[in-house]
Amino acid sequence: MNDMAKNLILWLVIAAVLLTVFNNFSVENAPQTMNYSQFVQQVQNEQVKSVTIDGYTISGERNDGSQFQTIRPAAEDPKLMDDLLAHNVTVVGKKPEEQSLWTRLLIASFPILLILAIFMFFMRQMQGGGAGKGGPMSFGKSKAKLLSQDQIKTTFADVAGCDEAKEEVEELVDFLRDPTKFQRLGGTIPRGVLMVGPPGTGKTLLAKSIAGEAKVPFFSISGSDFVEMFVGVGASRVRDMFEQAKKQAPCIIFIDEIDAVGRSRGAGMGGGNDEREQTLNQLLVEMDGFEANEGIIVIAATNRPDVLDPALLRPGRFDRQVVVPLPDIRGREHILNVHLRKVPLADDVKPSLIARGTPGFSGADLANLVNEAALFAARRNKRLVGMEELEMAKDKIMMGAERRSMVMTEKEKLNTAYHESGHAIIGLLMPEHDPVYKVTIIPRGRALGVTMFLPEQDRFSLSRQQIISQICSLFGGRIAEEMTLGPNGVTTGASNDIKRATELAHNMVAKWGLSEEMGPVMYDEDESHQFLGGPGQGGKLKSGETTTKLDKEVRRIIDECYQQAEKLLEENRDKLDAMAEALMQYETIDADQLKDIMEGRSPRPPKDWDEGGPGSGSPVTEQPQGESSPADDGDEDDEEPSRRPSDPLGGPAGG
Ligand SMILES: Nc1ncnc2c1ncn2[C@@H]1O[C@H](COP(=O)(O)OP(=O)(O)OP(=O)(O)O)[C@@H](O)[C@H]1O
Numbered sequence: 001m002n003d004m005a006k007n008l009i010l011w012l013v014i015a016a017v018l019l020t021v022f023n024n025f026s027v028e029n030a031p032q033t034m035n036y037s038q039f040v041q042q043v044q045n046e047q048v049k050s051v052t053i054d055g056y057t058i059s060g061e062r063n064d065g066s067q068f069q070t071i072r073p074a075a076e077d078p079k080l081m082d083d084l085l086a087h088n089v090t091v092v093g094k095k096p097e098e099q100s101l102w103t104r105l106l107i108a109s110f111p112i113l114l115i116l117a118i119f120m121f122f123m124r125q126m127q128g129g130g131a132g133k134g135g136p137m138s139f140g141k142s143k144a145k146l147l148s149q150d151q152i153k154t155t156f157a158d159v160a161g162c163d164e165a166k167e168e169v170e171e172l173v174d175f176l177r178d179p180t181k182f183q184r185l186g187g188t189i190p191r192g193v194l195m196v197g198p199p200g201t202g203k204t205l206l207a208k209s210i211a212g213e214a215k216v217p218f219f220s221i222s223g224s225d226f227v228e229m230f231v232g233v234g235a236s237r238v239r240d241m242f243e244q245a246k247k248q249a250p251c252i253i254f255i256d257e258i259d260a261v262g263r264s265r266g267a268g269m270g271g272g273n274d275e276r277e278q279t280l281n282q283l284l285v286e287m288d289g290f291e292a293n294e295g296i297i298v299i300a301a302t303n304r305p306d307v308l309d310p311a312l313l314r315p316g317r318f319d320r321q322v323v324v325p326l327p328d329i330r331g332r333e334h335i336l337n338v339h340l341r342k343v344p345l346a347d348d349v350k351p352s353l354i355a356r357g358t359p360g361f362s363g364a365d366l367a368n369l370v371n372e373a374a375l376f377a378a379r380r381n382k383r384l385v386g387m388e389e390l391e392m393a394k395d396k397i398m399m400g401a402e403r404r405s406m407v408m409t410e411k412e413k414l415n416t417a418y419h420e421s422g423h424a425i426i427g428l429l430m431p432e433h434d435p436v437y438k439v440t441i442i443p444r445g446r447a448l449g450v451t452m453f454l455p456e457q458d459r460f461s462l463s464r465q466q467i468i469s470q471i472c473s474l475f476g477g478r479i480a481e482e483m484t485l486g487p488n489g490v491t492t493g494a495s496n497d498i499k500r501a502t503e504l505a506h507n508m509v510a511k512w513g514l515s516e517e518m519g520p521v522m523y524d525e526d527e528s529h530q531f532l533g534g535p536g537q538g539g540k541l542k543s544g545e546t547t548t549k550l551d552k553e554v555r556r557i558i559d560e561c562y563q564q565a566e567k568l569l570e571e572n573r574d575k576l577d578a579m580a581e582a583l584m585q586y587e588t589i590d591a592d593q594l595k596d597i598m599e600g601r602s603p604r605p606p607k608d609w610d611e612g613g614p615g616s617g618s619p620v621t622e623q624p625q626g627e628s629s630p631a632d633d634g635d636e637d638d639e640e641p642s643r644r645p646s647d648p649l650g651g652p653a654g655g
């Protein structure tokens with residue numbers, strides 16, 4: 001609805017209100033009212049000068065000039081007229097007032113107008129005020145945002161760390177620049193391209209940069225924008241969007257989160273979903289409906305290609321897939337460089353070091369990291385962003401913000417110090433375990449303390465030994481508590497450790513085929529099962545007996561790891577005490593200090609340590625080896641304390 005129509009309705013409503021009010025009040029000019037008997041009495045007493053008779057209402061003036069009004073009990077009172085005339089009262093008749101047709105119409109339709117207005121209001125609310133947000137204009141029903149070719153500043157230079165994906169989409173640029181030329185040469189151009197990859201890897205950015213390179217308009221919409229309360233709305237939005245796009249061709253239509261509409265039909269929660277299916281059908285119809293030479297390319301993005309309706313992936317639709325993966329170490333460095341260009345940098349900044357320390361980070365995470373670092377620098381009144389700020393930003397993103405203000409009692413602190421030391425020592429001693437990079441008892445995010453491990457490189461698979469070692473180190477915290485506080489003193493702090501250890505053990509047995517007892521069999525069928533049932537109760541094919549066996553095997557692995565860790569910690573009790581003591585003193589200890597402790601020396605203080613207390617930032621600015629990753633820890637409760645980028649196998653089960 002356009003603005004004029006809206007204004008018109010508004011004025012109509014106001015007019016109707018005014019008229020109603022006017023009609024109700026205009027009748028009464030506040031004359032004195034009296035009852036009919038009094039009136040007749042006064043007429044007979046010759047007190048009345050004139051009357052106006054208007055239906056049941058009689059108003060008039062007395063001889064003394066005062067006004068009056070009365071209501072007569074019956075419309076006809078033949079005797080009254082005689083009375084009036086006999087007593088010299090001037091009688092004025094009055095035709096029943098003609099309300100204008102318009103007035104009556106308005107008054108009659110007032111409630112309808114009101115309902116209409118309210119309805120429109122909600123419709124607008126639902127459309128989520130895309131207009132007027134400045135910049136991209138939103139049109140009609142489709143809600144797609146249109147960026148004209150002059151508005152797009154993004155080019156391939158802004159996208160880093162996904163060179164293969166970039167190469168794959170390069171020919172689209174050629175095509176969009178000159179569709180007809182391409183056709184003459186007999187090239188077949190995909191109409192639909194599906195970009196697949198984890199969140200924040202730059203799918204939107206890449207799509208936009210295609211438009212930027214080809215200098216064509218860019219329509220963008222999110223799949224969830226199609227999903228509406230009313231059946232048919234989504235479908236009409238799709239139709240509308242393609243209509244608009246055809247007018248602008250050559251151009252790009254970008255549909256983010258296509259899984260919101262594109263899920264397999266009839267498979268969603270609670271059976272079918274008419275609205276979504278209609279929308280999807282419309283999308284399929286539209287994709288079939290335009291000719292390949294029209295110069296429209298539909299790019300869709302998703303991180304769940306597995307749930308998409310197969311019909312979407314058929315030839316002629318989204319038949320080309322471009323994978324946009326998480327960046328590797330070099331990719332991360334490139335992405336960092338892209339974003340570091342935008343801030344004033346100190347000389348000590350080494351993007352390669354940050355890249356090494358951020359496995360599992362997406363492009364969006366890295367952009368965020370640079371931004372956070374700039375904020376830290378601003379907060380510290382620095383003119384340049386240095387390595388220290390970048391490190392702080394990295395820690396914040398990995399482990400959550402430091403919560404120095406959180407009050408921990410000395411006892412809680414000591415307990416946390418032992419807990420983290422337990423993790424660290426087991427991590428240091430177990431074979432093939434990621435090196436420990438930093439241990440801290442400064443609360444971060446939801447965790448009371450954190451032990452950080454750094455994998456040597458990006459990992460895409462785990463060996464059996466690595467998993468065993470990880471389970472052991474996860475239990476290190478709990479065991480250390482038990483050793484120092486006694487069996488009744490242990491806290492709830494280890495619940496997240498236990499959860500993760502259980503998940504690892506479960507996956508070993510049920511998913512990764514790493515248990516001899518159970519064999520290389522997939523017991524968890526698919527993700528959705530785990531999602532609904534949780535680990536250990538998913539698979540349809542599992543008999544009760546198999547489930548029992550599974551649980552037993554998980555329990556065996558857990559018990560063995562627990563015992564192994566317990567033995568190790570008991571043998572190294574002196575190191576445990578020394579490390580906890582160092583943590584109480586410094587709050588954060590780094591790899592060098594850890595080394596000192598493990599070799600029986602007392603740890604040297606960190607570089608920026610003054611005897612006054614812990615330094616303001618994290619004392620570690622350079623890591624000697626490898627990459628960092630918070631392989632650990634949420635010591636407060638079940639909630640994930642922070643992101644854990646280093647789960648190479650898609651993370652633990654149970655979602
Ligand atoms: N490869 C990259 N190179 C440079 N910057 C990147 C890259 N990937 C992500 N970014 C930064 O992260 C921001 C968000 O990325 P983008 O929205 O493109 O991710 P996405 O894959 O579309 O995420 P989602 O799946 O959540 O929609 C970008 O605006 C950009 O600043």
Ligand SMILES: [Zn+2]
Nearest residue numbers: 477497633635
């Ligand atoms: Zn822990």
